[in-house]
Amino acid sequence: MPAKLWIGIAVGGGIGASLRYIIIVLIVSEGFPFASLTANLIGCFLLPYILLLPNVDPDVKKMIGTGVIGSFTTFSTFSVESIELLQSGQIFFFFTYFMISLLGGIGLSALSYRWMVMRNRGVQG
Known part of the structure; x- marks a missing residue:
């Protein structure tokens, strides 16, 4: 793996960790992990979107x-x-946290994936 990719992943990791901390600060939750749930659901939606972007360098x-x-x-x-x-x-x-994380995460990933597949085929959706 090229050094440029290692450095890019490390810098990206710092950005992602910082964004996660911002969510933790903004979403103060007592008794229920709203901040983690929010970050994880956002990530579940964004990952397929990023991976299916056309004309973007794989690195x-x-x-x-x-x-x-x-x-x-x-x-x-x-x-x-x-x-x-x-x-x-x-x-x-x-059970609420578990089910929202599981079903919400998979559901948002599926939604993002489907949206990007349609978009990449030239269908507006």
């Missing part, structure tokens, strides 16, 4: 996808927050 897609979006979203935080909800007895919040 740029890697820098944005792996660097920015990869550091903006996090499965490990989702996992830890889920365990914390369970351990604190917040079963309803756990």
Whole structure:
């Protein structure tokens, strides 16, 4: 892997982590992980969009996808927050967080993917 790509991914990672921190600061949540849910759902929508952009260098897609979006979203935080909800007895919040993350994430990814496929075929959608 070329050094330029490594550096681009690292810089993208710094950008994504900074954007995630901004969301954490802006969305103060007590008892329910709204900030992580928001970041993860945004990332689920954006990743297919970025990966399916036509005429964009594959290395740029890697820098944005792996660097920015990869550091903006996090499965490990989702996992830890889920365990914390369970351990604190917040079963309803756990299932809500789990289902919105799972169904919302896949749904937004599918929506973005479908939108980009249609767009790339010249269909307005």
